[in-house]
Amino acid sequence: MKSSLKLALGLTSAITASTAVSNVAHAEDLTLCWAAWDPANALVELSKDFTKETGIGMKFEFVPWTNYADRFLNELNSHGKLCDLIIGDSQWIGGSAENGHYVKLNDFFDKEKISMDDFVPATVVGYSEWPKNTPNYWALPAMGDVVGWTYRKDWFSKPELQKEFKEKYGWDLGPPTTFDQLKQIAEFFQKREIDGKTVYGASIYTERGSEGITMGAMDVLYSFGFQYENPKKPYEMEGFVNSEKSVKGLEFYKALYDCCTPPGASNSYMGEGVDAFKSGQVAMHMNFAFTWPGLQKDENVGGDKIGYFVNPKGPDGDQFAQLGGQGISVVSYSDKQESALKYIKWFANKDVQAKWWSLGGYSCLNAVVKDPAFPASQPYAQTFLDSMAIVKDFWAEPSYAPLLQASQKRFHDYVVAGQGSSKDALDGLVKDWTQVFQDDGKM
Amino acid sequence: MLNRTAENVARATPEPLARKVRGISDKGLAWLFISPTILLLLAINIFPLFWAIYLSFTNFRANRPNEVVKNLGLANYQRILGDQDIWIAMQTTAHFVFWTILLQTLIGFTLAWLIDRKFRGHAFWTTIILVPMMLSPAVVGNFWRFLYEPQIGLFSYAVSFVTRIPPTDIQMLSNVSLAPWSIIIVDTWMWTPYVMLICLAGLRSIPEYIYEAAEVDRASNWRQFWSITLPMALPFIMLAVLFRGIENFKMFDMVTLLTGGGPGSTTEVASITLKRQAFESWRTGYSSAFAIILFVAVFGLANIYVKALNKVKQR
Numbered sequence: 001m002k003s004s005l006k007l008a009l010g011l012t013s014a015i016t017a018s019t020a021v022s023n024v025a026h027a028e029d030l031t032l033c034w035a036a037w038d039p040a041n042a043l044v045e046l047s048k049d050f051t052k053e054t055g056i057g058m059k060f061e062f063v064p065w066t067n068y069a070d071r072f073l074n075e076l077n078s079h080g081k082l083c084d085l086i087i088g089d090s091q092w093i094g095g096s097a098e099n100g101h102y103v104k105l106n107d108f109f110d111k112e113k114i115s116m117d118d119f120v121p122a123t124v125v126g127y128s129e130w131p132k133n134t135p136n137y138w139a140l141p142a143m144g145d146v147v148g149w150t151y152r153k154d155w156f157s158k159p160e161l162q163k164e165f166k167e168k169y170g171w172d173l174g175p176p177t178t179f180d181q182l183k184q185i186a187e188f189f190q191k192r193e194i195d196g197k198t199v200y201g202a203s204i205y206t207e208r209g210s211e212g213i214t215m216g217a218m219d220v221l222y223s224f225g226f227q228y229e230n231p232k233k234p235y236e237m238e239g240f241v242n243s244e245k246s247v248k249g250l251e252f253y254k255a256l257y258d259c260c261t262p263p264g265a266s267n268s269y270m271g272e273g274v275d276a277f278k279s280g281q282v283a284m285h286m287n288f289a290f291t292w293p294g295l296q297k298d299e300n301v302g303g304d305k306i307g308y309f310v311n312p313k314g315p316d317g318d319q320f321a322q323l324g325g326q327g328i329s330v331v332s333y334s335d336k337q338e339s340a341l342k343y344i345k346w347f348a349n350k351d352v353q354a355k356w357w358s359l360g361g362y363s364c365l366n367a368v369v370k371d372p373a374f375p376a377s378q379p380y381a382q383t384f385l386d387s388m389a390i391v392k393d394f395w396a397e398p399s400y401a402p403l404l405q406a407s408q409k410r411f412h413d414y415v416v417a418g419q420g421s422s423k424d425a426l427d428g429l430v431k432d433w434t435q436v437f438q439d440d441g442k443m
Numbered sequence: 444m445l446n447r448t449a450e451n452v453a454r455a456t457p458e459p460l461a462r463k464v465r466g467i468s469d470k471g472l473a474w475l476f477i478s479p480t481i482l483l484l485l486a487i488n489i490f491p492l493f494w495a496i497y498l499s500f501t502n503f504r505a506n507r508p509n510e511v512v513k514n515l516g517l518a519n520y521q522r523i524l525g526d527q528d529i530w531i532a533m534q535t536t537a538h539f540v541f542w543t544i545l546l547q548t549l550i551g552f553t554l555a556w557l558i559d560r561k562f563r564g565h566a567f568w569t570t571i572i573l574v575p576m577m578l579s580p581a582v583v584g585n586f587w588r589f590l591y592e593p594q595i596g597l598f599s600y601a602v603s604f605v606t607r608i609p610p611t612d613i614q615m616l617s618n619v620s621l622a623p624w625s626i627i628i629v630d631t632w633m634w635t636p637y638v639m640l641i642c643l644a645g646l647r648s649i650p651e652y653i654y655e656a657a658e659v660d661r662a663s664n665w666r667q668f669w670s671i672t673l674p675m676a677l678p679f680i681m682l683a684v685l686f687r688g689i690e691n692f693k694m695f696d697m698v699t700l701l702t703g704g705g706p707g708s709t710t711e712v713a714s715i716t717l718k719r720q721a722f723e724s725w726r727t728g729y730s731s732a733f734a735i736i737l738f739v740a741v742f743g744l745a746n747i748y749v750k751a752l753n754k755v756k757q758r
Contacts (some may be wrong), residue, residue, distance in 0.1 A: 070722060077506040077725075099507055208705040263593040266617035266706050281594075398507070402724035409528075409708060417619050417707025439502070 011084040030339055033072055033083035034326075037063035037270075037409065038294050039143055042359040046245040049355070050346050056339050057061060065270060066210055073401075076101040076331070084334040085343055087142050087326045095398035096129040096329070102138040102332040104438045108341055109137060119282045120144060122391045127327030130398065139327025140344050141364035143290070146387040147219045147322040148276060150183075151175060151284045152294055153307035155194055164188075175309035179220065179252060182284070182312050186260030189283035201260030202284040203276040204253075206416055207269035213415060214394065214407040216286060217253045219322040222392045223314030224249025235437050237392035242426035247312070250422040254415045266416045289387065292380040293360040306381035311390070323391035399436050406432035474685045490491075492738075499732035506725040519732035529733065531708065532716040538623065539630075539712055540691045544684055546631045551638030552680060556672075558639070559646045569643075576636040584700025591615040591701075619709050622702050628712055630697055638683045645679025646672065674758070681752045685745065694742055713737055 008302045034040050040062045047058040065073045075082055088096060096102045112134050116124045116137060123141035130138055133156025156173055164172040169184050176182040186201030225245030230236035270287055277285040278301055311430040330340040346352060353365040375382040395403045407429055414425035437443040502513045523529050558569050590598040599610040615625040657667050693715040704711035721730035
């Protein structure tokens with residue numbers, strides 16, 4: 001009787017103790033917030049190593065891109081404690097730094113000997129610094145990304161198409177190096193029958209709701225000579241945003257939309273672009289580099305059938321590309337900042353970064369991307385490197401949201417709905433942006 | 444007998460509770476019962492309304508809680524009333540409300556009138572007609588987006604079959620002229636059954652003896668419709684118009700799912716503009732002023748309409 005009592009008591013104590021231990025473990029779990037996309041799945045896989053090393057569990061809150069900004073900016077603005085770590089979009093950095101949403105990481109970097117010189121410079125400026133080009137760091141570059149292009153290598157290499165193209169345009173069909181060439185190729189493929197199916201020229205960004213058309217149009221405008229402001233006088237936009245070159249750039253984007261996109265592609269962004277390419281609808285496809293690992297593996301369009309090229313040059317030879325990607329930050333409202341910083345320290349490690357790249361994430365660490373074996377590590381690796389060398393980004397001001405909304409409206413009204421002229425759209429944009437900066441007291 | 448029952452109940456009631464209840468007047472008891480509801484209404488309806496009115500006079504931004512809030516007086520209201528984009532959004536809303544109500548009332552009343560004939564299987568057809576109304580707007584929006592798809596959509600193929608225009612040229616959601624109609628078609632498809640149901644209730648409420656008297660007076664079917672059916676069902680029709688009008692004035696879900704306000708700003712109704720200002724641009728003060736203007740407009744129009752409805756009922 002006594003021994004059974006002891007056994008029962010022992011079991012009860014053991015169960016109580018294990019529950020307590022598991023509660024402690026749960027209390028230490030970190031929640032990481034990001035967008036729901038392929039790299040997020042890679043990060044889940046990668047983070048298992050962190051749990052193994054530290055015993056700190058990881059939970060993830062992934063939200064689809066279309067709601068990503070709404071959901072997490074609401075969370076930060078309401079000082080929510082859901083996210084301990086957040087991989088926030090590059091344009092959020094100004095607002096999140098000034099409004100105290102992110103923990104400043106300078107002291108932590110100094111203490112842990114994490115140097116920003118070890119990361120690709122464009123990613124440090126784009127994802128970590130606020131104010132830009134000052135050594136004030138609010139994030140560790142986590143996921144390098146940039147807009148580039150994929151094309152159907154198998155279609156481009158068909159001898160009959162090569163012959164016809166050469167006769168028509170006088171140059172060899174291949175990845176375009178200028179936007180003029182890109183448009184010629186797109187026109188060539190538009191409504192062409194290939195393997196018994198009607199195909200189209202190119203898939204480009206036209207989405208209205210979040211940031212799609214701005215990312216797409218800017219990707220072209222930069223290389224045509226668009227500038228956000230007078231380099232010598234901040235916030236002076238007249239003659240820069242709406243310069244003659246910018247007007248031509250936007251006209252080009254509209255012409256590309258009108259001539260060479262699939263029917264009904266008036267609200268297309270990352271997902272729709274991938275769908276158009278995967279289903280064999282388009283010859284070329286504008287998208288962020290994060291989509292490339294998935295496309296490379298695709299049975300129908302991947303492998304030898306797909307090729308990659310850097311954003312082409314504009315009429316004057318300028319060549320830029322729209323920056324994507326994000327840095328990882330510690331949320332200042334989190335109660336687990338110490339553990340969150342441990343994660344950042346772990347993530348900055350060279351071996352972890354190398355594994356991150358191998359799993360499908362885009363590392364920003366020089367030691368990984370400057371490794372001699374890197375360009376050959378994946379068919380798209382060299383294009384990624386070349387693209388990252390020419391990036392430009394949208395405003396990262398605290399008021400980036402109204403600035404973005406204005407460009408979404410102006411670009412969509414002109415490019416998709418065909419209202420007004422390119423000059424009207426850009427003049428209107430200057431007016432809208434001026435109003436935003438005046439409201440902020442910056443002008 | 445009744446008094447004796449009341450006494451028995453009072454005797455059976457536990458003493459402390461009975462004493463307490465006896466100490467409260469009927470009015471007090473009534474307040475006691477309705478006060479939780481009133482408090483809830485004050486907390487979730489009245490307080491936010493007054494708070495929004497206060498914010499509408501400021502430059503407050505919900506994403507910058509640490510910034511000093513400045514009183515702007517009527518500046519937000521002036522800016523909204525002078526903003527061309529806001530007026531375009533209001534026109535788009537008016538266009539949308541007008542056509543959806545017109546189509547839903549015409550089709551809804553016709554369907555109700557037909558169903559009221561009580562033909563064989565009318566109960567089955569009533570249920571079938573009601574199906575769209577029972578679906579979630581999210582499902583309907585996504586479902587119609589596929590139907591409208593120019594390359595694979597059944598709608599495009601059906602129109603192409605009739606008109607001989609290639610389906611890829613029928614771009615319902617991308618074409619500036621067709622996009623507003625694509626939303627009107629879906630809203631009409633979904634909500635006509637609702638109007639039909641209210642009209643049917645109106646038609647069923649007309650006493651049979653009035654028609655019998657008209658038959659005795661040898662009134663034609665047409666005369667019966669104009670002199671009996673329509674006037675007596677009119678208050679119900681007007682009620683349906685009121686409900687749908689208010690609902691469509693704040694239409695958001697279907698537009699977001701189908702076009703997102705595009706192409707360009709062609710289908711950007713007032714509620715979408717408001718959402719963009721409030722939760723994307725974070726101009727909380729400005730959007731509060733816009734919300735107040737919309738509220739006053741709907742409230743004012745609804746009041747005028749209810750007065751007209753009451754007059755019709757009194758006739």
